[in-house]
Amino acid sequence: MATEILMPALSPTMEEGTLAKWLVKEGDTVSSGDIIAEIETDKATMEFEAVDEGVVGRILVAEGTEGVKVNTPIAVIGEEGEDMSLAAAEEQPASVAVPAALEGFEGKVAAAPAPGPAIAEPDRSPDYPEGTEMVSTTVREALRDAMAEEMRADETVFVMGEEVAEYQGAYKVTQGLLDEFGARRVVDTPITEHGFAGIGVGASWGGLKPIVEFMTFNFAMQAIDHLINSAAKTLYMSGGQMGSPIVFRGPNGAAARVAAQHSQDYAAWYSSVPGLKVVQPYSAADAKGLLKTAIRDPNPVVFLENEIMYGRSFDVPKLDDFTIPFGKARIWREGSDVTILSWGIGMNYALEASDELAKEGISAEVIDLRTLRPLDMATVIESVKKTNRCVTVEEGWPVASMSDHIGAEIMREAFDYLDAPVLACTGKDVPMPYAANLEKLALTSTKEVMDAVKAVTYRA
Amino acid sequence: MAARKATRKSNVSKEELLGYYREMLLIRRFEEKAGQLYGMGLIGGFCHLYIGQEAVVVGLEACAEEGDKRITTYRDHGHMLASGMDPNGVMAELTGREGGYSKGKGGSMHMFSKEAHFYGGHGIVGANVPLGAGLAFADKYLGNDRVTFTYFGDGAANQGQVYETYNMAELWNLPVVFVIENNQYAMGTSIKRSTKSPSLWERGAAYGIEGMEVDGMDVLAVKAAGQKAVEHCRAGKGPFILEVMTYRYRGHSMSDPAKYRTRDEVQKMREERDAIEQVRARLIEMDDKIEDELKAIDKDIKAIVNASADYSKESPEPALAELYTDIYVEASA
Numbered sequence: 029m030a031t032e033i034l035m036p037a038l039s040p041t042m043e044e045g046t047l048a049k050w051l052v053k054e055g056d057t058v059s060s061g062d063i064i065a066e067i068e069t070d071k072a073t074m075e076f077e078a079v080d081e082g083v084v085g086r087i088l089v090a091e092g093t094e095g096v097k098v099n100t101p102i103a104v105i106g107e108e109g110e111d112m113s114l115a116a117a118e119e120q121p122a123s124v125a126v127p128a129a130l131e132g133f134e135g136k137v138a139a140a141p142a143p144g145p146a147i148a149e150p151d152r153s154p155d156y157p158e159g160t161e162m163v164s165t166t167v168r169e170a171l172r173d174a175m176a177e178e179m180r181a182d183e184t185v186f187v188m189g190e191e192v193a194e195y196q197g198a199y200k201v202t203q204g205l206l207d208e209f210g211a212r213r214v215v216d217t218p219i220t221e222h223g224f225a226g227i228g229v230g231a232s233w234g235g236l237k238p239i240v241e242f243m244t245f246n247f248a249m250q251a252i253d254h255l256i257n258s259a260a261k262t263l264y265m266s267g268g269q270m271g272s273p274i275v276f277r278g279p280n281g282a283a284a285r286v287a288a289q290h291s292q293d294y295a296a297w298y299s300s301v302p303g304l305k306v307v308q309p310y311s312a313a314d315a316k317g318l319l320k321t322a323i324r325d326p327n328p329v330v331f332l333e334n335e336i337m338y339g340r341s342f343d344v345p346k347l348d349d350f351t352i353p354f355g356k357a358r359i360w361r362e363g364s365d366v367t368i369l370s371w372g373i374g375m376n377y378a379l380e381a382s383d384e385l386a387k388e389g390i391s392a393e394v395i396d397l398r399t400l401r402p403l404d405m406a407t408v409i410e411s412v413k414k415t416n417r418c419v420t421v422e423e424g425w426p427v428a429s430m431s432d433h434i435g436a437e438i439m440r441e442a443f444d445y446l447d448a449p450v451l452a453c454t455g456k457d458v459p460m461p462y463a464a465n466l467e468k469l470a471l472t473s474t475k476e477v478m479d480a481v482k483a484v485t486y487r488a
Numbered sequence: 489m490a491a492r493k494a495t496r497k498s499n500v501s502k503e504e505l506l507g508y509y510r511e512m513l514l515i516r517r518f519e520e521k522a523g524q525l526y527g528m529g530l531i532g533g534f535c536h537l538y539i540g541q542e543a544v545v546v547g548l549e550a551c552a553e554e555g556d557k558r559i560t561t562y563r564d565h566g567h568m569l570a571s572g573m574d575p576n577g578v579m580a581e582l583t584g585r586e587g588g589y590s591k592g593k594g595g596s597m598h599m600f601s602k603e604a605h606f607y608g609g610h611g612i613v614g615a616n617v618p619l620g621a622g623l624a625f626a627d628k629y630l631g632n633d634r635v636t637f638t639y640f641g642d643g644a645a646n647q648g649q650v651y652e653t654y655n656m657a658e659l660w661n662l663p664v665v666f667v668i669e670n671n672q673y674a675m676g677t678s679i680k681r682s683t684k685s686p687s688l689w690e691r692g693a694a695y696g697i698e699g700m701e702v703d704g705m706d707v708l709a710v711k712a713a714g715q716k717a718v719e720h721c722r723a724g725k726g727p728f729i730l731e732v733m734t735y736r737y738r739g740h741s742m743s744d745p746a747k748y749r750t751r752d753e754v755q756k757m758r759e760e761r762d763a764i765e766q767v768r769a770r771l772i773e774m775d776d777k778i779e780d781e782l783k784a785i786d787k788d789i790k791a792i793v794n795a796s797a798d799y800s801k802e803s804p805e806p807a808l809a810e811l812y813t814d815i816y817v818e819a820s821a
Contacts, residue, residue, distance in 0.1 A: 234623040267588070
């Protein structure tokens with residue numbers, strides 16, 4: 029049957045082009061792959077191939093014609109001896125029409141059911157039953173215990189990273205794991221973050237639950253393509269077929285005197301990525317309960333620790349299986365004058381400031397967000413509606429920070445309740461300096477938090 | 489030529505050859521149709537056709553057993569069809585429709601099938617190489633006697649993460665076949681302009697990985713090399729590299745004006761080395777009455793491809809609510 033050959037779109041943006049030259053004439057026999065014409069687009073001159081075999085019956089657009097719209101019939105092709113008048117071809121517009129579904133699609137997008145701000149009732153249930161025996165534990169031990177417990181419970185959980193096995197962890201977080209679980213499940217890698225992060229993601233598709241330790245998250249910048257393009261996006265790109273149950277963990281942010289390349293806080297970067305979950309615990313109990321949840325989560329989790337916190341001791345509940353759900357903030361201090369929001373190491377400033385402020389008669393409610401994606405905005409909004417003021421505290425950079433995001437959410441959800449702008453105490457907008465005095469200045473401080481609280485409570 | 493020699497030497501049955509003919513032809517006709525639909529504006533964005541390289545994936549799939557895995561780059565339609573994925577689902581993904589493998593959310597470069605053990609479809613050059621080694625890592629860890637075919641191009645072969653992966657794959661004895669589909673052009677850069685290494689597979693020697701070069705226009709030569717590689721992996725000897733010398737007839741993507749090579753070069757390859765024509769000639773040599781059988785296959789393939797095109801047009805666009813699904817797996821616990 030005769031079919032029309034249409035002016036092709038030769039790039040994603042082409043709408044029309046010039047039919048520069050015909051390389052066949054009426055009556056010629058063509059087979060699939062033969063070049064039949066040259067077409068000029070806005071970018072280049074392209075050769076145009078025949079898809080089917082047949083005889084060129086009619087050429088409908090002469091060479092040299094400019095502004096030929098995409099999908100205009102330019103020739104008719106058919107079998108030898110066939111009637112190839114335009115009328116005959118028109119009766120068989122073999123699969124040439126753009127389906128109606130495509131037309132007018134623009135504009136419908138706006139009607140997409142965007143999920144509304146899901147500010148539900150905050151979950152204020154206790155993390156563990158009252159009266160549970162508590163054991164003083166360092167953050168380092170809590171993290172190790174979480175991994176060991178999950179590895180005992182699930183054969184598919186394994187740890188990989190630089191110095192995690194024989195060296196017992198660059199920061200001793202994996203201490204003892206090699207002895208208990210062996211080299212099959214505690215895997216030392218060469219210094220190749222990009223490669224082993226990719227291997228970890230592939231292993232997660234192959235039925236394992238990898239815990240990938242980065243010696244620090246600064247080195248994960250070499251691997252970030254796999255965290256985002258491979259781990260975070262694959263579930264979506266596969267239409268829900270293939271998730272990546274993997275944990276990327278390690279120390280994040282500034283330690284002490286290690287200068288610019290080893291001192292970045294990545295909380296805001298990773299928290300901006302749909303498909304990732306992001307955790308930044310402060311206490312040892314949260315480190316343990318959240319890491320166990322992270323290992324069990326069927327999604328990729330970025331678990332941001334802090335070197336300075338590893339040696340700090342906190343009470344950890346003595347329970348066989350202690351987990352903390354994601355998206356549930358913890359209220360450390362109840363208060364009525366201002367809400368101080370923080371997470372991770374920033375909690376040190378928040379808690380210290382609230383103690384000092386109490387002495388001056390200012391009652392601060394201190395909230396540890398614990399997870400940054402998902403974010404427990406319900407608890408935040410409820411608190412802000414009560415205190416009418418909010419200060420956020422983080423060590424990360426100020427531009428496009430978590431504080432910016434949280435401040436905007438508060439403005440949207442509780443604008444009428446605010447008696448002062450939301451203020452952010454962040455790291456300064458500079459690479460981390462080495463000199464001790466400058467380093468101190470580059471981070472936020474208890475004093476800055478106190479000053480911010482006084483500003484929003486108009487006590488300055 | 490090496491290709492003809494290999495074909496003459498082998499003891500191949502007519503049935504086997506007919507199978508390869510059919511599979512390669514399916515890929516070629518499917519890709520031609522995809523090119524046509526792209527020209528009609530039904531397929532958008534990037535679209536990288538596999539025309540010319542069919543023997544690579546068909547020859548290697550002939551070595552795969554149930555449960556073996558495969559992962560590739562963005563020139564992936566041929567790999568999907570050869571691994572047994574449904575042409576309708578693949579074409580509907582190309583047109584961005586609900587009936588596509590990724591419900592229209594992945595497109596040409598991002599399709600997956602757990603059933604076919606096909607792990608994508610990856611758009612970042614070189615990134616699928618450690619991902620493939622990771623699949624092999626999982627099989628080794630779990631004690632599965634499985635092999636992962638990890639395909640990448642001569643362009644990707646210069647990425648650093650490929651060598652990080654070689655190092656770990658050999659260190660950990662991972663059952664992975666690294667298949668370098670050397671079609672001689674990384675987008676528009678000929679291999680002569682991107683490296684002075686005389687061969688790509690030999691770079692594996694620096695990591696202790698065995699490998700070989702293969703004529704990728706000869707499906708039987710590819711199969712023979714693939715068998716050697718797979719046996720190596722299944723014997724617990726770790727990874728193997730195959731550098732398969734092939735050629736793509738079409739541009740890098742649909743919007744490639746192809747000014748970096750001559751028309752004669754492409755034409756010469758098509759006329760003298762075409763993988764499908766080689767098998768066709770061999771079949772006719774074996775049985776001079778086979779023309780009717782080949783015609784029947786041609787007709788059958790044409791019908792399958794036309795049906796996939798129809799399906800890809802009839803399948804509706806994804807529901808707007810799909811915008812916000814498949815971002816997270818709901819935790820079961």
